[in-house]
Amino acid sequence: MAPTNTKSLFVICVHAFNLFVFLHTHTHTHTHTHTHTHTHTHTFSAPPPPGPESIAIALYDYEGINDGDLGFKKGDKLKILQESGEWWRAQSISTGQEGFIPSNYVAIDSLETEEWFFKGVSRKDAERQLLASGNKMGSFMIRDSETTKGSYSLSVRDSDSQSGDTVKHYKIRTLDNGGFYISPRITFTTLQELVSHYKTTYNKHTKVAVKTMKPGTMSVEAFLDEANLMKALQHDKLVRLNAVVTKEEPIYIITEYMEKGSLLDFLKSDEGNRVQLPKLIDFSAQIAEGMAYIEQRNYIHRDLRAANILVSKALVCKIADFGLARIIEDNEYTAREGAKFPIKWTAPEAINYGSFTIKSDVWSFGILLTEIISYGRTPYPGMTNPEVIRSLERGYRMQRTDSCPQELYDVMLECWKNKPEDRPTFEYLQSVLEDFYTATESQYQQQP
Known part of the structure; x- marks a missing residue:
């Protein structure tokens, strides 16, 4: 869960795309069998090496026309190697193949559009914002690393018995191919995939408390009334209801786990x-x-x-x-x-x-x-x-x-x-x- 009160206005990068395809420069020699001979020329300046966030998302399918083109499907992720005018040189994240792509067929996947990314926030500010009221345990942000230019850090609100509410920081390391990891045991092609993985892992390991109805102690209706009431009353200082299992008796009410x-x-x-x-x-x-x-x-x-x-x-x-x-x-x-x-x-x-x-x-x-x-x-x-x-x-x-x-x-x-x-x-x-x-x-x- 991203911090609830620390980023009230997201910076959305809007890209304008022409609704036509940029064409290569072709010379065609036609025969009766419609055999095509293609020659095309690309002129590129040498831009600075792209940063770790220069990942593009394919907006449409594209089938390469010439030998040097890189075909892709809508939704594919492409690492941009060079940008110049209408045609960019890119590498497919999934296949590793390189080639030229029409720039109006893709959108740069900017981190600043993500609600969990906070550009330019220091370690101290991250702690101050995450510990503010309204943010719960598990609230997090990814920010620019203060010590390693071009890298990122993950800051997560946590708690322990010694210091109570606290913020823990994790260095996000980059791979030579543009991937990311916190632990070398598992790597990710994008920061979005890294965030998705660790959010899922957190949910899979959340402890819960299970309340069951002992036979003869109360009616099924009364037991379910209690569950429905818990569902209606949602507040940070009330025990949260996660689920009710009613498929067969005994019926279970599953709530958040309160360790003490x-x-x-x-x-x-x-x-x-x-x-x-x-x-x-x-x-x-x-x-x-x-x-x-x-x-x-x-x-x-x-x-x-x-x-x-x-x-x-x-x-x-x-x-x-x-x-x-x-x-x-x-x-x-x-x-x-x-x-x-x-x-x-x-x-x-x-x-x-x-x-x-x-x-x-x-x-x-x-x-x-x-x-x-x-x-x-x-x-x-x-x-x-x-x-x-x-x-x-x-x-x-x-x-x-x-x-x-x-x-x-x-x-x-x-x-x-x-x-x-x-x-x-x-x-x-x-x-x-x-x-x-x-x-x-x-x-x-x-x-x-």
Whole structure:
């Protein structure tokens, strides 16, 4: 995938072609058997050697008229050896044969027409552009090499556990015959072929997660409803649906693979326990961003908790498990009698009346914040579900822990307002959490 926000205007090279064939200079001697004797003359200056991008694409079929001509078929790729006037000397990429071709039968295959080619971009600028927001892992560009004139470099956005998002650079080497390669084990006649190969290889090695329906746990219809909902909701902070396999039971939902597993398990792990407060706040902001999208699409999740957030290798949080999610038509959804919900994460109006809105998801988000700041501690520690229900009726709210900044606890209390309409929107929560350190910088400087 080429960078999404780094080349808003492509430079397209437009070639004007005459709609007639340039003719050789011929002398004809006719006999009754229509035998032709041809002599033709080509006059060429000696142009500078063509660069590695002087590849032409045949627009039409051409059958050579004279011995020195090079025939070709529409779509063939030809390396231009000399350019002079109407006739160019060229070499067929596929056969290696050389000869003269009519220049109006071909178009120069300029790299600048490719969306992934960025002429004149430095290594540093490539890193800056690829790491910009909106570009995902696998975004790439091919650019001119800074160290080797006439060569190219491939820059790809990647990630690793040590440095997070990063950009890796690969030298594209050229062959004597004009081909290209990164690894000498496989070579390509054009950069386009090189790009096509490595994009395909990346897709063939993409890990996926497979969710299957266990017999008796839910209906086929409900399972497919979840898949359809995932298909309808497409956002960078929601787990992506790749495919649904329904040919025969069991039915499978295939989603993107999130290497670190659930946020709950990650927070409890040794690696998760080493995550510092700024990253915990970032986790919270990412989840709020995903929920703001769900809010904007008029859906509710109904099961928002750390166990249903997945974490990628690059520590990106994505909302998952849409089994209880619903679209809301009148700003409210009433659950059927006997439906089961995670009590400690569920808003009082949803517990008591089965009334779910996006504001009940906001309540759950406040509980999720306590899981994040405590590295996966179960909410309301030491309390049973009935005790939680009775305590909430009396106005009880979880207390702030020592590890929780007062400013974050204030956000939690906003989420736990008794009246749903008094709770903030996810759009607001996203903005507060994304700007958390900007808004509270003076307070943090005073802390030991």
